[in-house]
Amino acid sequence: MKFKLSEDEVKLLKILKKSGGIASVDRIALEMELTSDKVAALALNMSLKDLLSLKTEEDSVITLTDEGLRYAKLGLPERRIVDQAKAKRILSISELANLEDWEKAIGLAWLKKKAWGTVKAGKVEVSGEAIKGVDEKLIELIASEGRVYVSNLPSELREAIDVLKERRLIKIEKSSTRFISLSKIGEEALKGEIEILEEVSRLTRELIISGRWRNVVFKKYNVALPSYRIPIGRLSFVREVLDYIRQVWxxxxxxxxxxxxxxxxLWNYDALYVPQDHPARDLQDTFYVKTPKFGRLLNQDLVEKVKNTHESGWSTGSTGWGYHWDLEESKKTLLRTHTTCLSARTLATLRDAELPAKFFAVSKVFRNEKPDRTHLCEFYQTEGIVVDENANMKHLIGYLKEFFKRLGFPDARFRPAYFPYTEPSLEVEVYYPSIDKWIELAGAGILRPEVVKPLLGREIPVLAWGLGPGRMIMLNYNLKDMRELAMNDLDLLRNAPVWIG
Amino acid sequence: MPVIRVSLRDFERLVGLALPIGRLRSELPMIGLGWERDDSEGFEVEVFPNRPDMLSPEGLARAYKGFIGLEKGMPHYIVKSSSINVNVDRDICEVRPYSVFAVVKNIPMDEEVLKSIIQLQEKLHISYCRNRRKASIGLHDLDKFKPPVRYTVKVSDFKFKPLDYDREITIKEILERHPKGVEYGHILAGFNKYPIIEDSEGLVLSMPPIINSDYTKVDVKTRNIFIDCTGLDWKTVSSVLNIMVTSLAERGGEVYKVKVFYPFETPFGIVFDSPDLKVQEVKLSLDFVNKILGEKLTMEEALELLCRMRYDAIECSRGDILVKVPAYRVDIMHPIDLVEDIAIAYGYDRIKPEIPKVFTSGGESYLERFSSKVRLIMVGLGFQEVITDILTNPHDLFTAMRVKPEPVVELENPKTVEYTVCRSWLMPCLMKILSRNRHREYPQRIFEVDDVVVLDENSETGARNVRKLAAVSTHSEADYAEIRAVVDTLLKILDVDFCINSGEHPSFIDGRIGFIEATTGENLGFLGEIHPEVLENFGLENPSVGFEINLECIMRLKGVGRKP
Known part of the structure; x- marks a missing residue:
């Protein structure tokens, strides 16, 4: 069998063989001059080819304490006492050299305990050979290696662990070690024929068309590293919502x-039966226009009907507002304050044959506000009307339920409201689970006969509802300031999550 | 819309029930009130402009008692006769011609009642009375002056003691210095005679619509009140008076009429009794109710629901209801208004949703559909969409772009210098966005597809929208070749045959500006390297290139209609 391996793979197998078939990752890393992580990654990949196996062992690692380190250099206190006493056979304690006072006490105690001699009347008398103990051997071993693993110790030396621990000369800590062991296949590979493969970092066109890709291994990337930003083109998140609403309609x-x-x-107010002294028509709320100051009234018939309706109800069955309606006022130009003027224009040109019909708009509207956290002077509004001879309030609520369900609000509720051009009027509240709140989102109603009859020529219940999507967008994107909708901050535009709907 | 504050204790007293705040919080909005907030003392509700009769706790309680079925039908207020006369002078007819009056006696006055009367007066002033212009109300302690009363005019050096003043000052001083005079003086601007209401001994009651006198001030000890209501419109003055009077009657006050003597004919005659708590009668067909609501209410149900909304209602002929509307309801113009009230009494939450099975086809407008397609192409070309303001100012629109100002749609009453005109082209708006994003990552490539507004004498409104596309790219390597490639690719995809002509445009570097001309000869727009002075004006430090195209021209070329 022929094995195709990279240089590193071969190197690793050889090290394993040399160390008797098993070695820790750290040790191999040292020999291969690679980081432990790289060796582990290499080994993981090789284990998939069954060349070796990986395991992690829980182990205890022993190191010397400061006192232990001192004794490793100078010898245990009892050893130093014995060595000095041996020369004279009997030695007076006061003659002991190179020992701190505290060491003398320890040394004498252990001398007696190890039966290397006796202490009488301030004199030390040596008896026997005072053979080097396993405790001393273990200290030497740790001193030479820096740290030893319990599992690596010969059983003889393990006996010394308890004593040295008790004497506080060693510290024992838990550690886990990753081991790699050579498998049968790995051994065969070493014995058999090996083809060393080139390692490449980039797959090139040349590699693909020459077929040489078969004889290379691809350098492994750290796939978890962060990437760079792509300078993409995107729709504005506001557009995504507007398009979504448009699609629902x-x-x-x-x-x-x-x-x-x-x-x-005429279209923005009068045709909608908003009286000419209505506060909404004040300079405070509406942007009137200096150039051009007046438009033209093209439909004299409609103007006459609107005038009569305002003044005395015309033939609508209404009392009207009961004031003198000023023709000049209706010619005044303004920036449309709502999308309802579009509905009025639509009704004015709608023919009976086209019924039933439904219309919608998603458009910019304007209010004379100084922009702040909760106001904009221009913003989007969307509204729809249903012109159907048989429409009624049950239908209105049915349409609203369906509309808001499609907008992502399965829970919608309705309460009475007031708008000058609808009757009955209602306010739509939808439930936001994310904030556990009911939010006022839209206004709705059936257009008043005083609105419909002059425009359409006859009385039909026209269902209407509308909303400013701003609040919805702000809640979805967690914006706190309405001006952010018009700010066009490129960071926000580039990173805002896509609107799913 | 006005918000009124109601003390919970007072409201419970008026309704005659212990009312947990939670109950009111869920029930009052269903009558047609906006719940604003509540605390341990009371609550605040927003009253819709069509229901000024609910601007007081008394009016609110009156409606609520009906809604919960505690008191049904139209409240009947007894109006007793008094010997009080009011004489109106002819001179008043130029200044503030219409006036009505009433007396309410034996009001069980306390702090709460006084607060609620003053609140009602104030809220009526700002809403239904259009800041006192259409009508204004004066309340006076009947026991502090001597009828008969005269509604007359005085000249500007006439003196009296205005409310909460310790000395007499002239009308001129009131108009120039008194806070109320400063606030409402404009209503009397242009007159040299001013309305005054005085008693038989010349003691001033009030100077409508500015201020009352201090002599007849209403306080917590007042039991008997004289009310004046003056203005420019008969309907408004009498409605407002009726709301005031019936509110006080709900408190237990006794209503007395006064005789008003006019020097000219009025809708009530030359001499009339005031207040006129006349009941309005409206005929309502049950079929109409059911047609609008989509319900199948029986006659009995409909009558019951009307009674709960405080109307008297009887079946006057088969299928027809005669509804008596109390004098304080000023919003009933058409039977449809009664239908809404029936729906409110029935409960909006009880109306079952229904979607009719009627076929209608839907569709986007061609303009929007085409705009969407262009946006997608631009996105594919690596441009970020922005949506900028249509409102701008001549500096950004012309000066900063080195362009000579031209006539545009200009606002009459802008609130800020930032927004004074409508844009006539898009590119300045994109430059503004780039200047706001100077510290964001480059390259920056942005575009917008939206309307500009251009003057057009031939149009109904004097201007029309034009849908345009503009794009700008700014980064250290931006050059003409880049933007030319974008324009070429875009127009190729849009299948427009065109050529680029050289020309001049002050916003661009001379010799690096091209005009896009369709092979049919139409001018579609322009592209080029933006002039460094323009960059400087917008605080931009990188070369920038851009283009602007009239999409409606392209739609015309391609034969794309404007109606769906």
Whole structure:
């Protein structure tokens, strides 16, 4: 059998063979001049080819304490006493040299305990040979190796561990050691024929077309290292949400409406039965326009109906607002304050044959606000209308439930509200599990007869609802300041998670 | 929308029930009130502008008692006769012509009641009375002056002691120095005579709509109140008076009418009794109710629900209901308003959702569909989309771009200098975004597909939207070749045949600006290396290149319609 191995693999097998078939990772790393991690990775890969096996052993490692280190250099105190006493056979304690006072006490005690001699009347008398003990041998071994593993010790030396531990000359700590052992296949490989493979870092076109890739091994990468940033192109996260909303409307059978950003009061307010002295029409809330200051009223018939409706209800069955409606006021230009002007324009051109029909808009609207944490002077709004002879409030709630379910809010509830152009009106609240709160998200209602009849020519219940997606986007992306929606911070744009819906 | 504060103890007293706050928190919003907050003392609710009758705890309790079925039907208020007359002078008709009056006696006044009366007056002023312009209310201690009362005019050096003042000052001084005069003086601007209400001895009650006098001040010891309500609109003044009067009657006050003598014909005649708590009658068909709600309410159910909303309702002919609307309800213009009230009494939460099985086809507009496609191409070319403000200012739009200002849509009443005009091209907005992102990682390549607004005399509103695409790339290596490659690739994918002509544009480096012309001769836009002075103006330090294209021109070339 022929083995294809890299140089490092061969080297490792040889070291194992030399060390009797087993060696620790650390030891091999030392010999191969590689880091332990690299050796472990190499060995792991080789173990997959059954060339060797890996195991981790729990072991205890012994090192000398400071006192132990001192004795390793000078000898145990009892050994030093015996050596001095041997020369004279009897030695007075006061004559002992090279021992600290505390060492003398220890030395004399152990001299007696080891029966190397006796102490009487301040004199030491040696008896016997005072043979070198296993404790001394173990200290020597640890001193020469720096540290020893309990499992590596000959059984004779292990006997000394307890005594030395008791004398606080050694420290024992738990450690785990990774061992590599040569397998049968590994041994065969060493005996058999080995083809050394080249290690390459990059797969090249040349390697592929020449087929040489078969005779190389690929250098292993650290696949966990972090990467660099790709300078990508993306849609804005705001766009992702707007597109998503647009898609929901289309799925539900709504047709998109468009219209001018610069509007006239007729479409933005008057046609929606907002009285001309309504606070929303104040300079405080609406952006009026200096150039051009007035637009033109193209549909005189509609203007007449709107005027009559405001003043006395026209033929809608309403009392009207009961004030003098000013024609000039309705020509004034403004930046549209809501998308409802698009609905008004749509109703005004809708023909009976086109019914039932549904329309939607997703568009920018404007309010005269100084931008702050909770306000913007321009923002997106979306709304839809259902023009259906048979529409009713049950349908409205049905549509709303379905719409908000598709927007990702399976829990929606409704309560009474007020808007000048709808009756009944309702407020939509949806449940946010992430913050465990009901959030006011949208307004809805059935357009008032005073709105519908002048525009459409007859009274039909027109269902309508709308919302500003800003709040939804802020909650989803955890933004605290509304201005971040318009800031276009490239970090946020590049890194915002994709909107799943 | 106005928010009113209600003491829980007072509200319980008015309703006559112990009311846990949790119950009110869930029930009041279902009547059509916005729950703002609550604490141990009471709660605050937002009152919708169509229901000024609920701007007081009394009005709120009146509606709530009906909603929970405690008191049903229209409240009947007895109006007794008094001998008090009010004479209106002819001169007033130019300044603040309309006025109505009432007296309410034996009010069980205490701190809470006083607070609630003042709150109602204030909240009516700011909402329904349009900051006192349409109408204003004056409350006076009836026992502190001597009727008959005269509604007249005085000149600016006329003196009296305004509320909470210790000395007399002239009308002129009030208008110039008194905080209320400064705040509301504009309502009387342009007149040289000012409305004054005074008693038989010339003691001033009030100077509508600015301030009351100190002489007839209402305090916690007041039992009998004289109310004036003046303004520019009959309907508003009488509605406001009715709301005030019925609120006080809910407290247990006794309503007395006064006789008003006018020098000219009014909708109530030359001499009329005030207040006029006239009941409005509206005919409502049960079929209409059920058609709008989609429910199958029986006549009995409908009548019961109307009674719970404090109407009197009877079946007047088969399938038709005659509804009597109390004088304090100012929002009933059309039977549809009664239908909403029936829905509220029925409970919005009880209406079962239903989706009709009706076919309609949906679709995006061609403009949006086309815009989406262009955005995807730009994204594929490595550009990051931005969505910038349509509002900008002439400095960013022209000066910083080294371009001569041209007429654009300009705001009448901007709140900040930052936003004064609508943009007529996109590139300045992109430059602004780059200048905000100077410290973000490079290269920066951004684009936008959105509307600009251009003046157009032929359009209904005097301007029209134009959908455009602009892109800018900024980094140390940015050059004409890069942006030319982008434009070439984009237009190739859009299948537009074009050529690039040289020309001049102050925003770009001379000789590095190209104009994109369709082979049919239409000008589509331009591309080039942005002038270093423009870069300096936006604080940019890297070479930048960009282009701007009119997408509507391309749609026309490609024959893409604008309607779905």
């Amino acid at each position: 289309v799925e539900m059978g709504f047709i998109e409406m468009e219209g001018p950003i610069l509007e006239i009061c």
